[in-house]
Amino acid sequence: MLDFFSRGGKGKPDPLANAESAKTHAEALKQEFGSAAHDKAAELLSALNAPSLELSADMLEAVLTLNQETQPLHDGLCVQYLMNARMPKVLESQLRGQILNYGKQFTEFYQYALPVVADSPNGVKIVGLLPLVLARILYYLTEYARWQYIRNFQPDEVFWLNVNQLYRLAEQRGLDSRPVFLFGEKSAATTVQDQYLALQMLAQLGNGNFSVKQINFAYQLLGLLSNRMTLSKQSGPEASFAVLLNESRPAARVDLVTAGEWARYWNTAELVEMLHNWAIMIEAGRVPTELKRLIEPGIDAALLRVLTREWAVKPVLFARAERQAVSDRQVEVAHRLTMLHKLVRRPDEELGQSPRGGDRDSYEDAANIRIYGFVTSRKRDKSVTPQPAISGLSLSGETVEPAPTQDFPKWALENISQSGLGVSLDVMGNEWVALGGLIGYRDAGADSWNLGIIRRIKRTSRERIYLGIETLTTRPLAASLRPTDTRLIDPTLPPDQVWLAGHISVFMPYRRGDKLINALILPVSLYMLGKQFYMTARGKHFQIALGKVLEKGSDWCMVEVELVQALEKLPVVL
Numbered sequence: 001m002l003d004f005f006s007r008g009g010k011g012k013p014d015p016l017a018n019a020e021s022a023k024t025h026a027e028a029l030k031q032e033f034g035s036a037a038h039d040k041a042a043e044l045l046s047a048l049n050a051p052s053l054e055l056s057a058d059m060l061e062a063v064l065t066l067n068q069e070t071q072p073l074h075d076g077l078c079v080q081y082l083m084n085a086r087m088p089k090v091l092e093s094q095l096r097g098q099i100l101n102y103g104k105q106f107t108e109f110y111q112y113a114l115p116v117v118a119d120s121p122n123g124v125k126i127v128g129l130l131p132l133v134l135a136r137i138l139y140y141l142t143e144y145a146r147w148q149y150i151r152n153f154q155p156d157e158v159f160w161l162n163v164n165q166l167y168r169l170a171e172q173r174g175l176d177s178r179p180v181f182l183f184g185e186k187s188a189a190t191t192v193q194d195q196y197l198a199l200q201m202l203a204q205l206g207n208g209n210f211s212v213k214q215i216n217f218a219y220q221l222l223g224l225l226s227n228r229m230t231l232s233k234q235s236g237p238e239a240s241f242a243v244l245l246n247e248s249r250p251a252a253r254v255d256l257v258t259a260g261e262w263a264r265y266w267n268t269a270e271l272v273e274m275l276h277n278w279a280i281m282i283e284a285g286r287v288p289t290e291l292k293r294l295i296e297p298g299i300d301a302a303l304l305r306v307l308t309r310e311w312a313v314k315p316v317l318f319a320r321a322e323r324q325a326v327s328d329r330q331v332e333v334a335h336r337l338t339m340l341h342k343l344v345r346r347p348d349e350e351l352g353q354s355p356r357g358g359d360r361d362s363y364e365d366a367a368n369i370r371i372y373g374f375v376t377s378r379k380r381d382k383s384v385t386p387q388p389a390i391s392g393l394s395l396s397g398e399t400v401e402p403a404p405t406q407d408f409p410k411w412a413l414e415n416i417s418q419s420g421l422g423v424s425l426d427v428m429g430n431e432w433v434a435l436g437g438l439i440g441y442r443d444a445g446a447d448s449w450n451l452g453i454i455r456r457i458k459r460t461s462r463e464r465i466y467l468g469i470e471t472l473t474t475r476p477l478a479a480s481l482r483p484t485d486t487r488l489i490d491p492t493l494p495p496d497q498v499w500l501a502g503h504i505s506v507f508m509p510y511r512r513g514d515k516l517i518n519a520l521i522l523p524v525s526l527y528m529l530g531k532q533f534y535m536t537a538r539g540k541h542f543q544i545a546l547g548k549v550l551e552k553g554s555d556w557c558m559v560e561v562e563l564v565q566a567l568e569k570l571p572v573v574l
Contacts, residue, residue: 015044016062026069038073039098041066045105055112057125064132067106071183074102078143082216086554089431096147103140110137114169131178131192134170138163138195139182145199146219149206152457152465161248167196168245168262176231190227197229197266198222200243203250204310208458208468211435213298218307220294221275228270239265240313253315269313279304323415323422331423332408334440334449335432337523337556338496341504343440343449345478348538410444411467420452420470427465433457438521438553439469450474451508451521453551472519472558473508479537481505481522482570497523500536507537507561510550518561519550527557534570541567 015025029037045063081095110133118124141163145155170176170192179189201222205215235242235254243251245262257263278288282301309316334343409430411423421441425433435457440449456468480502482489489503497504503526510519520535527546535542547560 016048016059016066018058019061019065022062022065023069026066029070030073035073035076038070038077038102041070042098042102042105045109049105049108053112055116055126057122057129060113060126060129060133063106063109064129064136067136068183070102074099077102082212085212100144100147103143107137107140130173131170131175132180132182134166134175134192135180135182135190135195137166138192138199141166142195142199142202142219145202146215149202149210149215150212152208152459154206154459155203155250157248160250163196163199164243164245164247167192170196171245193231194226197231198226200241200251201226201229201268201271201311204241205307208435208456208466211298213296214303217294217299217303221307224290225271225274228274229266229268231264231266233264235259235263235265238267238269238313240268240311241266267313268311272308272312275304275308275311279308323417325415326413329413330410330444331413331421331441332444332446333411334408335437337438337506337521338494338504340438340440340449340451340476341478341499341506342496344476344506345499347447348478411441414466420455420468422466422468424460424464424466427459427463430465433465433467436551436553438551438556441469448474449476451476451506473510475508477507477537479505479507479520479535481526481533481535484532484534484543502534502536505535507535510558512550518563519558520544520546520561521556521558524552524555524557527559532564534567536570541570543567 014021016022026037026041029040033040044066077095077099081092081099087095113126113130113133116123116126116130118127141159145159148155167176176192176196179191181187182190198219202215202219205218210218232239239254241251242254242257242263242265244257244260245264247262251257254265278291279301281288282291282295282304287295334340409425411425414422414424416422433454435454437454439452439454441452442449451472452469453472454467455470456466458466460466478499480500481504482502489498489501493503503523505520505522507518507520509516511517526533527549529548530545532543532545535544543564543566545562545564547562549557549559551558
């Protein structure tokens, strides 16, 4: 018997006397507990599971029915988890525990049916249900793997050994290709082989380069497309991936798997062709009918192109910068746009370089007039950058204390390359780290900051994670943005979002392919394609227009910038 989970105690089997009683019990649970009926079903299975359980065909049918009746509640919990990325950690842990426990209890129960043979009427009936039982076990194991990848973990060797043995059992008993309706006839027919291939293809995306939404989208896609692939015992030039059923590891490219009796092969040409066609349709502005329920913000043709590459018939080779290992070095790290803007502009301020240049007084007054309608000392403090202290004195002659030195988190530098760096860090204290996150980093003790984006997250242990960071720029410039079509910005904005009487932003050169372009990082709430702003950076003034989005975070975006005109001074709109 496969040992995926620990066993619970024995409970009352009355609600599971047969399929009809199970359906009645499920309806009663829904009426009494609502969505909590999901947990009640899992509790019932937990109390039932025991080594001494004597399985009957009626009991198995009852559990299959209870599973089918409560599965919509389970799906609802999964959607709730995926749609609330910023939920508190305690709530996230609780919700994830509910989801995994449900699959655990049903998977554990279904294992009692695996050793049964058709040597009696009861055994014949159970064996007839085995294709559905095996398909559901693999469905919940795939779901378990999905949550592992979402949290940047990797399923362990025991998991893969059990998965491969499970398919090996289905194949030996001739049950791997029998069509079943996983949760009723409303769903499309599937097979044990389809479920197994979906899990193996999902494993190819466990490299830490995909966000939660992207992994979930790939998971849903595989539910649609896994039947486009077929396992074969024979290798050949058309084989794309292979797996060894007697080993404790997932599938890999054919050239990485040793041929043998337990090797199984499959080709991804039909799957990739579907993805390619769908990408073309989305790029043309049409959403394929099959994907309408799956498409959401962040899911686009570009992701389909990436999946096409990951699941390609043959490995796609692309050049990457050579990594050089580094030891005994650390980098200081900061995050959040407001903090990064302060750090980027700090060296100029400490050197006493006025970003306003020669029009200091007129610009200062004009800025306050445009924002507030009149000048007061109280409002001036909120909108004007404080002047730097020189030799312990402010510019007004008053003695001031030097700014306290700020301590930044330090991450261990593992390697560097022309395009970025790899770092390792503790999980504790770095819960904010997420794929696609914008960060600033510098060598410990250095003055200038670089900007980068987290491109890869991989947990090397429960306490440590590895990050791959792409460098956006080593020369960021603090900038201030003021709309050209209005004389006011929101006066209720927090002070750290305002600089030089405008919105904070960071201007930088950005290399895209072989071309160097101008880019701007700004609050996402300001973005509108083609919108124009007056931008001030290093005492220079420009009128700019926003181009297309290059990168996007939860509260920031990076966009192309088109220069409309250079300005001698900022226009004053009264």
